Amino acid sequence: MSDTAERVALPCPACSPDLETVHEVLSPGGQATVRCSECGHVHKESLPEERTVERHVVVSQDGESFPAAVDVPADETLAVGEEFLLETEEAIMTVRITSLETGAGRNEETKAAAVETIWTRAVGNVSVSVTAHPKGGDHDETRGFDLQVPGDYEFTVGETDDFGGEEFTVEGILVRDDAVGYDFEKLDHEGDTVLAKDIKRLYARDESTSAWSAW
Numbered sequence: 001m002s003d004t005a006e007r008v009a010l011p012c013p014a015c016s017p018d019l020e021t022v023h024e025v026l027s028p029g030g031q032a033t034v035r036c037s038e039c040g041h042v043h044k045e046s047l048p049e050e051r052t053v054e055r056h057v058v059v060s061q062d063g064e065s066f067p068a069a070v071d072v073p074a075d076e077t078l079a080v081g082e083e084f085l086l087e088t089e090e091a092i093m094t095v096r097i098t099s100l101e102t103g104a105g106r107n108e109e110t111k112a113a114a115v116e117t118i119w120t121r122a123v124g125n126v127s128v129s130v131t132a133h134p135k136g137g138d139h140d141e142t143r144g145f146d147l148q149v150p151g152d153y154e155f156t157v158g159e160t161d162d163f164g165g166e167e168f169t170v171e172g173i174l175v176r177d178d179a180v181g182y183d184f185e186k187l188d189h190e191g192d193t194v195l196a197k198d199i200k201r202l203y204a205r206d207e208s209t210s211a212w213s214a215w
Contacts, residue, residue, distance in 0.1 A: 006024070006025040006028070007022055007023065007024055007025070007037075008022075008023050008025060008034065008047055008048070009021070009022060009023070010023045010034060010045050010047075012036040012038065012039065012041055012043075013041070013043060014036065014039050014041035014043075015036060015038050015039040015041065016036075016038065021036055021037065021038045022036075022037045022038075023035060023036055023037060023045075024037060025047070026042065028047070030046065031044045031045070031046060032044065032045055032046070032047045034047075050073050050074075050075075051073070051074040051075075052071045052072060052073055052074060053071070053072060053073075053074045053112055053113055054069055054070070054071050054072075055069065055070055055071075055072055055112060055115055055116070055117070055118055056069060056116065056117045056118070057069060057070050057086060057095075057117070057118045057119075057120055058117060058118070058119050058120065059086065059088070059093070059095055059120050059121070059122055060098070060119075060120065060121045060122065061121070061122040062127050063127075066088075068086055068088045070084070070086055070087075070118070072112040072115075073112060074111070074112055074113040075111060075112070075113070076111070076112045077109060077110070077111055077112075078097060078100055078109065078110060078111070078112055078115060078118065079097065079100075079108065079109040080097050080098060080099060080100065080108045080109065080178055081096065081097065081178050081179070081180040082096070082097050083095065083096045083097070083123060084097075086120070093122050093124050094122070094123050094124040094151065095120035095121060095122050095123060096120060096121050096123045096178060096197070097118060097119070097120055097178075098119050098120060098121050098178045099119040100115050100117075100118060100119070101115065101116050101117040101118075101119065102114050102115055102116055103116060121178070123151040123197035124150070124151050125148065125149070125150055125151060126148075126149065126150075126151045126196050126197050126199075127146050127147070127148055128146065128147045128149055128155075128196050128199050128201075128202055129144065129145075129146055129200075129201045129202070130144065130145050130146070130147060130166070130168065130201070130202040130203075130204055131143075131144050131201060131202070131203050131204070132144070132145070132168050132203075132204045132205065132206040133204075133205060133206065134205075134206050135205055135206055135207055143206070145166060147163050147164075147166065149163065149196045150196065151195065151196055151197030152195055152196070152197065153195070153196040154193050154194070154195055154196075155170050155173060155193070155194055155195075155196060155199065155202060156170060156191065156192065156193045157170050157171065157172065157173060157187060157188060157189060157190050157191060157192040157193075158170065158171075158190035158191060160207060165208065166208060167206075167207040167208045168202075168204035168205060168206050168207055168208070169204060169205045169207060170202060170203075170204050171188065171203050171204055171205055172186060172187065172188040172202075172203035173186065173187045173188070173192065173194045173199055173201075173202055173203070174186050174199070174200040174201040174202075174203070175187065175194060175198055175199065175200060176198055176199065176200045177200075179194075179195075179197075179198035182194065182198070188203075
């Protein structure tokens with residue numbers, strides 16, 4: 001039996017007619033064939049239908065927002081930081097939940113049935129803001145620019161990157177509030193790595209000599 005086999009909670013007529021036990025679904029359908037994990041009894045049962053709800057979604061992308069909708073199992077728990085595929089009229093995109101709006105306000109985690117609006121941010125391709133200081137120059141003499149990169153691209157403190165003529169060495173990374181799995185809000189130790197979709201701002205040393213000709 002595959003470890004990914006569907007499992008449902010059902011009464012077992014052989015060993016537990018009054019209480020639900022875990023059953024493996026051997027053959028789905030209107031009358032599904034299931035096997036009790038407690039005693040191994042195989043029988044047919046009507047599986048409970050999973051209720052879904054349509055929820056309003058707001059997607060933020062490159063400083064703009066647009067509406068969409070998604071069908072979600074009513075009992076599924078949604079949480080800030082989770083990502084899912086969203087199908088819109090324009091494209092299928094990966095988005096990350098940034099806030100969950102219910103009738104009682106904003107939540108970090110709640111059941112889909114209680115949610116009115118799912119606020120998200122597109123993370124498939126993202127814009128990363130960079131603050132760079134001149135090589136060998138004063139940190140006060142900085143300039144800023146934005147990079148368009150895949151969300152899963154990794155930036156590492158101490159490493160040099162080159163995008164469209166912008167060459168720079170990463171010195172510090174400010175992590176977004178909705179990112180998970182990081183110990184600190186700002187990472188500045190050599191070797192620290194952050195995915196582009198998790199970055200609020202990059203701090204870097206500019207390696208492009210032409211960029212500082214005015215100085």
